[in-house]
Amino acid sequence: MKIADYTAVxxxxxxxxxxxxxxxxxxxxxxxxxxxxEAIHCYVTIDRERAYRQAQEVQKKIDAGELTxxxxxxxxxxxxxxxTEGMLTTCSSKILENFVPTYSAEAVKRLExxxxxxIGKTNMDEFAMGSTTETSYFGITxxxxxxxxxxxxxxxxxxxxxxxxxxxxxxGSDTGGSxxxxxxxxxxxxxxPTYGTVSRYGLIAYGSSLDQIGPLTKDVRDCAAIxxxxxxxxxxxxxxxxxxxxxxTEALVDDVKGMRIGIPRDYFGEGLDPEVKQAVLAAAKVLExxxxxxxxxxxxxxxxxxxxxxxIAAAEASSNLxxxxxxxxxxxxxxxxxxxxxxxxxxxxxxxxVKRRIMLGSFVLSSGYYDAYYLKALRVKALIKKAFDEAFAxxxxxLGPVAPTTxxxxxxxxxxxxxxxxxxxxxxxxxLAGLPGISIPCGTDSKGLPIGLQLIxxxxxxxxxxxxxxxxxxxxxxxxx
Numbered sequence: 001m002k003i004a005d006y007t008a009v010x011x012x013x014x015x016x017x018x019x020x021x022x023x024x025x026x027x028x029x030x031x032x033x034x035x036x037x038e039a040i041h042c043y044v045t046i047d048r049e050r051a052y053r054q055a056q057e058v059q060k061k062i063d064a065g066e067l068t069x070x071x072x073x074x075x076x077x078x079x080x081x082x083x084t085e086g087m088l089t090t091c092s093s094k095i096l097e098n099f100v101p102t103y104s105a106e107a108v109k110r111l112e113x114x115x116x117x118x119i120g121k122t123n124m125d126e127f128a129m130g131s132t133t134e135t136s137y138f139g140i141t142x143x144x145x146x147x148x149x150x151x152x153x154x155x156x157x158x159x160x161x162x163x164x165x166x167x168x169x170x171x172g173s174d175t176g177g178s179x180x181x182x183x184x185x186x187x188x189x190x191x192x193p194t195y196g197t198v199s200r201y202g203l204i205a206y207g208s209s210l211d212q213i214g215p216l217t218k219d220v221r222d223c224a225a226i227x228x229x230x231x232x233x234x235x236x237x238x239x240x241x242x243x244x245x246x247x248x249t250e251a252l253v254d255d256v257k258g259m260r261i262g263i264p265r266d267y268f269g270e271g272l273d274p275e276v277k278q279a280v281l282a283a284a285k286v287l288e289x290x291x292x293x294x295x296x297x298x299x300x301x302x303x304x305x306x307x308x309x310x311x312i313a314a315a316e317a318s319s320n321l322x323x324x325x326x327x328x329x330x331x332x333x334x335x336x337x338x339x340x341x342x343x344x345x346x347x348x349x350x351x352x353x354v355k356r357r358i359m360l361g362s363f364v365l366s367s368g369y370y371d372a373y374y375l376k377a378l379r380v381k382a383l384i385k386k387a388f389d390e391a392f393a394x395x396x397x398x399l400g401p402v403a404p405t406t407x408x409x410x411x412x413x414x415x416x417x418x419x420x421x422x423x424x425x426x427x428x429x430x431x432l433a434g435l436p437g438i439s440i441p442c443g444t445d446s447k448g449l450p451i452g453l454q455l456i457x458x459x460x461x462x463x464x465x466x467x468x469x470x471x472x473x474x475x476x477x478x479x480x481x
Contacts, residue, residue, distance in 0.1 A: 006168070061115065079121070081204045085104040177427025184452025200213065228248045259397065273406065316361070381433075403452070
């Protein structure tokens with residue numbers, strides 16, 4: 001078995017047993033990067049010198065028996081909106097093209113403390129605003145499964161890097177599906193935990209009430225192992241939760257007997273590609289055959305999720321991005337007077353999609369429109385959470401598609417932003433309600449593009465998701481053999 005074929009947990013086991021060194025694992029990753037990175041463009045920054053220096057330190061700790069966890073020695077990629085001390089962190093925007101943080105995000109620190117080796121920072125939609133990784137200032141990322149298609153977004157670089165073997169696992173962030181949708185498009189596993197499970201300290205904010213950091217991996221086992229490392233309370237993030245039940249790997253059980261799974265009829269109506277529908281329902285059938293109780297139900301308010309999400313997210317974005325003004329850090333337009341400098345810096349520094357959302361957010365927060373749009377969106381958000389609460393009174397897990405179609409061709413979505421927004425219809429409700437969700441591969445369409453299965457759980461019930469996802473993954477792998 002080649003080093004590149006191992007999952008993250010398998011690789012760490014090989015390293016700890018002395019069959020592979022951390023340096024050899026890094027060599028394998030960089031060899032793959034040299035082969036495919038030019039065609040796919042997963043990374044904004046690759047720091048080989050730092051990675052090899054870190055690998056040497058990690059190897060010493062493994063040899064001394066100080067690092068024994070399931071991620072020790074594993075090469076990781078980090079989405080470029082997570083601060084990394086001493087490494088360029090740009091959010092794929094011109095306005096942060098020269099920003100080097102003096103600290104690391106808490107999730108990154110926890111990974112490194114567990115022995116993970118950071119290779120570099122992955123490409124993304126600018127400030128996480130987009131669903132295709134085409135709005136990046138540093139150029140587009142392509143889907144490794146078919147380079148004429150997008151990898152999804154905004155964590156498209158992280159998903160593509162895992163799919164292309166340019167890392168063994170990656171971190172992304174999910175504001176409205178930004179981990180799960182690219183995971184679906186690229187045929188990897190991606191998980192958004194319950195809001196507050198992973199510290200957002202060091203994550204450059206898009207929508208503060210919606211953002212959550214999570215893993216993108218080759219399989220469900222890796223996903224559970226990473227989540228176990230990065231989850232937990234952080235005093236530096238007031239929204240992080242104190243949880244006692246973060247031993248997620250114990251949920252890796254191939255058994256769903258008696259698990260109640262609900263399938264929303266609303267998710268299988270107009271606009272869903274027939275091939276996606278067939279693959280997702282076939283996966284549901286597989287779980288049913290293994291003892292799960294599967295039934296359809298009505299989940300109301302689905303059609304209101306998109307306008308609600310884009311109103312709230314844009315409002316929070318306009319507030320969060322106010323700090324990028326050319327004064328403290330990042331790009332500054334060469335203008336002497338203060339107010340013209342602000343205007344020119346932001347005009348030149350932000351891309352079209354970011355400007356669109358800042359203007360929309362400023363509009364819905366403005367006097368005279370605040371009640372009509374923003375407050376109304378907050379009320380609908382509460383109703384969406386209530387609808388999920390009612391559903392989880394009956395079901396352990398909700399099952400559905402991740403996206404209406406497989407990965408679109410490059411250029412298609414940018415030509416029609418509204419169509420791009422509608423592509424988030426199945427993922428954004430999870431963020432509005434603060435729920436956990438996971439995407440796992442469940443098949444391919446007639447063009448060979450991956451199809452993702454989405455499982456949604458109640459708040460703090462990630463273990464139900466991991467158990468169902470692990471069982472489905474095993475069953476679907478057996479069927480393919």
